[in-house]
Amino acid sequence: ATRGSRPGGTLLLVVLLQQAACQAVGGCGGEGSPLEPFDSLYAGGVEAYYGGDFAAAARCLERALRSRRELREARLRCRRSCRGQVRLEELGSGPGGELPFWGALLRRAGCLRSCEEARLGAASRHRAAEEVRADFQRRVPYSYLQRAYIQLNQLEEAANAAHTFFMANPEHMEIQQDIENYKTTSGKVSLIDREAKPHMEDYTAGVRHYDREEYGLAIDFLERALVGYYSEDEDCQIMCEGPQRFEEHEYLDYKASLYEAVADHYMQVLACKHDCVRELATRSGRISPIENFLPLHYDYLQFAYYRVGDYVKALECARSYLLFHPDDEDVLENASYYEGLLEGTMDPGTIKPRKEAKALLRRHKLESHLLQVASAGLGFAYTEPNYWKRYGARQDEHSVPSSISNEPEEGPRLSLAKKPTPKPDRELKEGGPLLYSDVKFVYNSQQLNGTQRVLLDNVISEEQCRELHRVASGIMLAGDGYRGKTSPHTPNERFEGATVLKALKYGYEGRVPLKSARLFYDISEKARRIVESYFMLNSTLYFSYTHLVCRTALSGQQERRNDLSHPIHADNCLLDPEANECWKEPPAYTFRDYSALLYMNADFEGGEFIFTEMDAKTVTASIKPKCGRMISFSSGGENPHGVKAVTKGQRCAVALWFTLDPLYRELERIQADEVIAMLDQEHLGPSEMNINPKDEL
Numbered sequence: 001a002t003r004g005s006r007p008g009g010t011l012l013l014v015v016l017l018q019q020a021a022c023q024a025v026g027g028c029g030g031e032g033s034p035l036e037p038f039d040s041l042y043a044g045g046v047e048a049y050y051g052g053d054f055a056a057a058a059r060c061l062e063r064a065l066r067s068r069r070e071l072r073e074a075r076l077r078c079r080r081s082c083r084g085q086v087r088l089e090e091l092g093s094g095p096g097g098e099l100p101f102w103g104a105l106l107r108r109a110g111c112l113r114s115c116e117e118a119r120l121g122a123a124s125r126h127r128a129a130e131e132v133r134a135d136f137q138r139r140v141p142y143s144y145l146q147r148a149y150i151q152l153n154q155l156e157e158a159a160n161a162a163h164t165f166f167m168a169n170p171e172h173m174e175i176q177q178d179i180e181n182y183k184t185t186s187g188k189v190s191l192i193d194r195e196a197k198p199h200m201e202d203y204t205a206g207v208r209h210y211d212r213e214e215y216g217l218a219i220d221f222l223e224r225a226l227v228g229y230y231s232e233d234e235d236c237q238i239m240c241e242g243p244q245r246f247e248e249h250e251y252l253d254y255k256a257s258l259y260e261a262v263a264d265h266y267m268q269v270l271a272c273k274h275d276c277v278r279e280l281a282t283r284s285g286r287i288s289p290i291e292n293f294l295p296l297h298y299d300y301l302q303f304a305y306y307r308v309g310d311y312v313k314a315l316e317c318a319r320s321y322l323l324f325h326p327d328d329e330d331v332l333e334n335a336s337y338y339e340g341l342l343e344g345t346m347d348p349g350t351i352k353p354r355k356e357a358k359a360l361l362r363r364h365k366l367e368s369h370l371l372q373v374a375s376a377g378l379g380f381a382y383t384e385p386n387y388w389k390r391y392g393a394r395q396d397e398h399s400v401p402s403s404i405s406n407e408p409e410e411g412p413r414l415s416l417a418k419k420p421t422p423k424p425d426r427e428l429k430e431g432g433p434l435l436y437s438d439v440k441f442v443y444n445s446q447q448l449n450g451t452q453r454v455l456l457d458n459v460i461s462e463e464q465c466r467e468l469h470r471v472a473s474g475i476m477l478a479g480d481g482y483r484g485k486t487s488p489h490t491p492n493e494r495f496e497g498a499t500v501l502k503a504l505k506y507g508y509e510g511r512v513p514l515k516s517a518r519l520f521y522d523i524s525e526k527a528r529r530i531v532e533s534y535f536m537l538n539s540t541l542y543f544s545y546t547h548l549v550c551r552t553a554l555s556g557q558q559e560r561r562n563d564l565s566h567p568i569h570a571d572n573c574l575l576d577p578e579a580n581e582c583w584k585e586p587p588a589y590t591f592r593d594y595s596a597l598l599y600m601n602a603d604f605e606g607g608e609f610i611f612t613e614m615d616a617k618t619v620t621a622s623i624k625p626k627c628g629r630m631i632s633f634s635s636g637g638e639n640p641h642g643v644k645a646v647t648k649g650q651r652c653a654v655a656l657w658f659t660l661d662p663l664y665r666e667l668e669r670i671q672a673d674e675v676i677a678m679l680d681q682e683h684l685g686p687s688e689m690n691i692n693p694k695d696e697l
Contacts, residue, residue, distance in 0.1 A: 582637025
């Protein structure tokens with residue numbers, strides 16, 4: 001990485017840089033008491049980084065991360081301690097009956113202030129700007145850290161920092177490539193997520209062992225995950241008791257009465273506590289939680305305990321799951337089955353759901369009730385989310401196999417073991433007419449080992465490929481579409497691109513043949529019509545983005561390449577291979593529904609298009625580009641894909657993304673339509689290409 005390169009993240013640190021943090025030895029102030037604010041340490045580290053003092057940058061950034069952790073731990077300790085020291089009194093009746101309660105409240109507040117100030121200093125020292133807090137939430141300091149450690153030749157630390165950043169930013173392709181390079185140069189395979197949530201790590205490990213049918217290990221990890229979950233839930237509840245943001249009130253103009261002011265603040269705290277369920281189910285850096293997260297622990301456990309022969313625990317976990325989903329037919333059947341196994345040895349009625357699950361659910365329902373009351377009576381804006389939403393249909397493959405002689409066929413099954421491969425939120429069809437007589441069908445979804453996939457040949461002719469290649473050389477710009485980054489996906493290739501509107505503009509100005517520019521417009525429309533027809537869509541498919549792209553292998557940089565030309569990704573969601581998830585949330589282009597790639601040449605080495613499983617490793621199909629070949633597929637997590645390294649020559653294609661939502665139509669395409677209409681009015685005519693569809697086959 002170059003000294004001037006800026007890691008991922010949006011920083012407003014210019015106004016936050018504090019001279020004291022930079023004048024001290026090593027680029028940041030000395031350690032001691034009270035705790036130094038993490039934002040000033042962060043600012044000092046970033047300034048040292050851009051000043052080229054990478055040792056000071058690493059030192060300050062590490063201390064900033066440690067300071068932020070210690071700040072949270074200190075607040076937790078003080079709030080726990082003061083809870084124990086000062087119990088809130090019940091409200092009494094009659095005049096002055098409320099005074100013991102308010103007296104206890106004041107003593108607890110005093111306890112908290114004196115406790116925190118002893119370790120942290122004045123509270124105002126630790127009020128970081130929203131932008132800085134957002135950077136830490138997105139793990140941006142680790143992006144700086146990994147580049148500082150590279151300069152210091154501390155590759156193991158750099159690899160772990162890069163991995164930590166990547167776990168919260170799986171869409172960051174440059175970091176993804178850095179990690180692969182670390183694995184190659186240092187031989188380091190296992191990387192450490194320095195911000196990992198222990199309960200989430202244990203859950204993931206438990207599911208992994210479950211999938212391997214290692215039920216004893218699955219039980220160990222899932223039980224440990226539950227212990228960690230309830231501990232984290234308590235911490236989350238306590239941390240919500242800090243300052244809150246009054247979004248609907250300007251503080252200086254706030255004229256609420258005593259009870260209105262208390263209610264306003266408490267509702268903010270209560271909403272925060274109520275949302276701990278979502279917080280604990282959300283992986284770092286993500287917005288969307290794992291659906292049905294807490295109940296799933298009990299669902300996995302009820303089946304795992306059954307498989308190891310512990311029917312008491314199996315029934316206990318099944319009944320714990322049923323607290324959240326009392327109408328789940330599969331688990332109701334399982335519970336009944338476990339009861340039958342226990343009859344004659346003990347009374348199944350004595351086996352109850354777990355107390356901690358029962359207590360959490362009781363509290364959660366009461367929180368919801370109070371929030372609804374506030375919403376109705378105090379104008380407090382609140383909508384109750386579905387925190388325990390279940391995913392999809394039952395997975396019959398988790399029934400007890402009938403081939404196991406000592407287990408009856410009607411044995412229990414896991415109701416929600418793991419999610420099936422994601423599928424689009426619409427009825428899936430394919431096999432519609434191809435519309436054009438020259439287009440040749442090659443493979444469908446089944447033959448390509450996936451969902452909503454099709455491979456076609458002869459979409460354009462050899463002459464049209466040559467003409468399109470000629471116009472590409474006249475209009476493409478290095479780094480187009482990637483803010484001028486000439487090598488956005490790999491440093492071993494040069495990336496160039498151009499849009500339809502740019503082609504037509506150059507054609508109208510005479511800088512390229514107008515007929516050739518028009519060809520780019522026409523073939524993209526032809527591709528859109530084919531995709532819309534083949535997948536039998538019952539609504540119009542609109543262009544979302546159209547890009548003519550070429551990838552060129554850079555000479556002298558192809559030996560021992562182990563990277564990809566374009567890393568594995570999905571087109572409308574953030575692929576998270578570790579979690580086996582694809583998060584449909586920004587910055588992903590969530591509105592994209594279908595994708596297509598129309599290839600222009602084959603005279604290069606490498607560059608195969610590949611589909612993979614959601615692990616981003618297991619290849620399910622590989623396609624060698626050639627002139628006129630087109631691959632099209634639905635854009636979601638059901639179709640992770642990438643491009644193998646182009647090791648010699650130049651690989652060119654027309655990349656197309658489509659949407660079913662007219663609100664996300666490509667603006668440049670609309671402008672290009674207007675240009676075409678103007679050209680037709682001037683009798684410049686369409687290209688000689690035949691784009692009229694034949695009768696349906």
